[in-house]
Amino acid sequence: MSKARDRLKALGPGVITGGADDDPAGIVTYSVVGATTGFSLLWLMLLATPMMIAVQSMASRISIITEKSLPEVITAHFSRRVTMSVITLLVIANVITIGADLSGMATVLGILTGIKPGLLLIPVTALIAYLVIFNAYRVVKTALLSLTLILSVYIVSAILIHPNLETLLVNTFIPHISFASGYVVAALGLLGTTISPYMLFWQAAEEREEKRTVVQAAEADFDTVAGMLYSNVVSYFIIVAAAAVLYGSGVPIQTMEDVALALQPLGGRYTFALFGVGVLVAGFLAIPVLAGSSAYAIADTYGWREGMDYKVADARGFYAVFLGSLLVGDLIYLSPLSTVDALYYSQVLDGILLPLLVALLLILGNNKGIMGSYTNSWFNNLFGIFTLLVSLGLSAILFYQMVF
Template sequence: MPWLSAATPGSGGAGRPSPTVLLKNGARGLRSVATFLPARLRGFFADLGPGLITGAADDDPSGISTYSVTGAAFGYAQLWTALFSFPLMVAVQLMCSRLGMVTGRGLAGVIRRRYRRRVLWTACALLAIANVFNIGADLGGMAEATEMVTGIDSRILVPAYAALIVSLLFWSSYRRIARVFKWLTLVLFAYVGAGILAAPDWHAIVRATLVPHVEPTAAYIATFVGILGTTISPYLFFWQAGQEVEEERARGRRTVAEREGATGVELRRAKVDVLTGMFLSNFVMYFVILTTAASLHAHGVTEITTAQQAAEALRPLAGDRAYWLFTLGIIGTGMLSVPILAGSCAYAIAEAGAWRGSLDDRPKDARGFYAVLAIAMGVGLLLDFAGFNAVAMLFWSAVVNGILAPPLIVLVVLLTSDPKVMGARVNGRSLRLLGWTTAVVMAVAAAVMMVTTIVQPA
């Protein structure tokens, strides 16, 4: 790639472009992919933003590992969860989107104004706990996937990826970062290609998708909670609201007063954006489960624990192309999701502390925001070197999200149903019902998982 090798103005040395130049030219290279899309589709894609990026970031290496474990262990049996979780995911993310657009503040900023500080800081603590484990798991997953195809030691790649991501977040504007994130979403279609190459049983797939199959075992329920936890994750709530605020800032609305309120046209556009992003997220989840079910479970391989193992196992069963596509997906989704994990943590804590904080601010102007971002990355990095089992982090970080999400969803539903917060833009009856349903489903699933794990160990 020319932007990785040629010396450019503003580079950090001969042949070494700075992170800003790297990101700018990388975005230009990614945008060239759009020339292959029909004009109408290009226009539709151009109108998408925070919803698309949030949905794509949901399919991080931790999530891919959870879906891979699911497909290998249970075959097509949990394909139905993609349909089941879609409306729940849309409801929560749409409420977060509306909250950011109407109030002009992020989720933590609104909580700060409406609830006691202990509620606010408890919510931020839950987010930070889940995020640092996810960051550690995702950095490790990216590094191991890269080692598989390059032979470079993953212990070198983990800090290298962390340093690259921190550099890009520190020295690039929000608009440039958002543009690259947007085009990175195309990487997710690698999993669709891998699924087709795995030659699945389409009759069995249709049946498993439309007819739910449930097993009353600890392993099945833990996997189900893991799917919900990685699909409906706390960091997505904060990121979605925060990005709506960033979009407003990018349009020149710098103060809260300028950002407050949203037109019907803006809310409808946001709805399409969220629906598209969440559909993409669950579409990819569906194909990862399908791929590992068709290629691994169908051939008796049921004991994999990471996406990297799934990719390795795919090679002899589905061929080199499926292996390369699956591995590329792990690396690409990591580059998209890790910055969002760290960024959502920084947004939440900066808003909770009433600090200045935006990816458009320079580090010297938003020291607290960037300090939190760097600390989140640093703690996640340390987890990889502290002897924590990578397999356990990848899977159980998703389960932890499933346990932590319900109280955060309750806060989101309460806030977006409050006329003092939303004015005339409060949730409609259907959206409010879906929000409460999501909170109940997540809470019940987590409680049942705990009980079955105690009574009937996996």
């Protein structure tokens, strides 16, 4: 009993990372996947769970064993040029996702309140910045952990729809593969939002904040597994709900209201309000993680002081990147992209970046000079390599279809 209690107390970076994965971009992506491909990608969602656990575990353990961040480890064993290339792509993907998430939150608030979304964008951004900058990391962590529970509303909604159980099981356990462009984009978007690059940098950085030691690696693994399982259970049921309500309906997903239809059985005429609460919670959970992962990555690359336990005056570069990410993200609202398109395609970009990061993690995690006796387990290597091959293959197919 005491061991179980200790493990529950140890929950933190993994659970927060898993909850943040179901951000507004994730909610929209999974909804689009369900609406456009039905139940046919549920098998990939199931398979993505061990893939996600393996990749996150590699990033977490590398940070714990080396007592360094991912940028520091990559720079030490490759070069600063490699680190800068990875970080540049990461920050671009993060800023687009932040902008899409902020736009989604402002759009939802605008519909709920009747106020023009553009007028709500800055207040939402300021509130997020305030929560992170003027509260200690421990307070932020507690708030983020409690917010993850609200995302279970999507599980309840999917169950109340009563989807055909036989169809659900067949599509979950038997792969349905298609090379149609829409299917490939949906699959890449699903992987990109499930195994998001920013999650790797965030959790690795937070393991340092937690100051876990080598002997606590098992706690970190339990935290990672718990967070990823919860995240993907929610994601699975978002796809199920969207597929049951929207697939084959002929209704294109162009607005946040279209996505909210997936919650109709649960919310009735209050569907959008229920959906809106989920989007807002997911945004407040994920945007600090997105901006924080960029801030940690850049600060560690240049050797700046970093961490949410520091005051602004003591870690100016770190907080400058954090605030800059939010402000640049606000500019996405002014772009011609619709909120849904920005949310969806930002995750496709993450899917294209994923193979590079997984390849680096596999090399680092299997290097005995770095990891000593804590090199990758067979599980991490098996599903890490599988993640690399699948994401690389999907990216190659998408590139071929775009060019030819």
